[in-house]
Amino acid sequence: AQSVAQPEDQVKVAEGNPLTVKCTYSVSGNPYLFWYVQYPNRGLQFLLKYITGDNLVKGSYGFEAEFNKSQTSFHLKKPSALVSDSALYFCAVRGAGANNLFFGTGTRLTVIP
Amino acid sequence: EPEVTQTPSHQVTQMGQEVILRCVPISNHLYFYWYRQILGQKVEFLVSFYNNEISEKSEIFDDQFSVERPDGSNFTLKIRSTKLEDSAMYFCASGARDNAYNEQFFGPGTRLTVL
Numbered sequence: 001a002q003s004v005a006q007p008e009d010q011v012k013v014a015e016g017n018p019l020t021v022k023c024t025y026s027v028s029g030n031p032y033l034f035w036y037v038q039y040p041n042r043g044l045q046f047l048l049k050y051i052t053g054d055n056l057v058k059g060s061y062g063f064e065a066e067f068n069k070s071q072t073s074f075h076l077k078k079p080s081a082l083v084s085d086s087a088l089y090f091c092a093v094r095g096a097g098a099n100n101l102f103f104g105t106g107t108r109l110t111v112i113p
Numbered sequence: 114e115p116e117v118t119q120t121p122s123h124q125v126t127q128m129g130q131e132v133i134l135r136c137v138p139i140s141n142h143l144y145f146y147w148y149r150q151i152l153g154q155k156v157e158f159l160v161s162f163y164n165n166e167i168s169e170k171s172e173i174f175d176d177q178f179s180v181e182r183p184d185g186s187n188f189t190l191k192i193r194s195t196k197l198e199d200s201a202m203y204f205c206a207s208g209a210r211d212n213a214y215n216e217q218f219f220g221p222g223t224r225l226t227v228l
Contacts, residue, residue: 036219042221043116043117043204043222044204045219046216090156099161099169100146100158100161101148101156101158101217103148103155104155105154105155106156
């Protein structure tokens with residue numbers, strides 16, 4: 001079975017500070033991990049993915065994520081948050097051979113000016 | 114930048130009525146998906162569609178649900194007899210290639226409210 005956990009419903013950070021949005025996963029075989037962001041009245045937008053290779057993955061808008069196999073985590077990070085980063089963030093996993101994405105419940109990020 | 118579009122943005126219907134949710138995937142994509150999100154819950158996979166047939170479906174996707182690609186551009190989800198518990202945000206997604214490596218591109222969603 002595949003599953004994703006996002007333990008924080010909300011994360012608040014001050015503008016300019018580093019941000020972390022947490023994600024842990026459970027999957028049989030090699031995990032393929034994704035982060036999506038959702039702005040109001042918009043669809044889920046792809047940010048980045050981990051398939052293989054370097055554990056630190058860089059994506060859109062200055063975001064990066066660190067894959068940690070021993071902790072089964074894939075936390076989303078950004079060194080310096082912007083107010084415009086405020087949105088709903090979803091972590092998702094896809095097992096090898098699987099057709100679909102398994103999503104977490106989402107974390108609402110608020111960046112305070 | 115090409116986008117997945119969905120109509121309507123919000124649909125209100127009475128229990129027992131049929132609804133059709135419409136999606137226009139990105140034009141050169143071949144794989145199509147429907148997901149839903151009940152308020153406050155996870156985004157859940159419903160069905161995937163390739164080469165004019167369902168390739169995978171979840172246990173949520175029972176006989177009340179059907180999908181169709183009636184022409185070269187639209188991808189629809191039909192719910193034959195809506196129930197209160199069908200109230201959710203429904204997301205359409207498309208992908209250029211269907212393997213674990215590739216991301217899916219999502220539409221803005223249709224909020225379905227069943228009264």
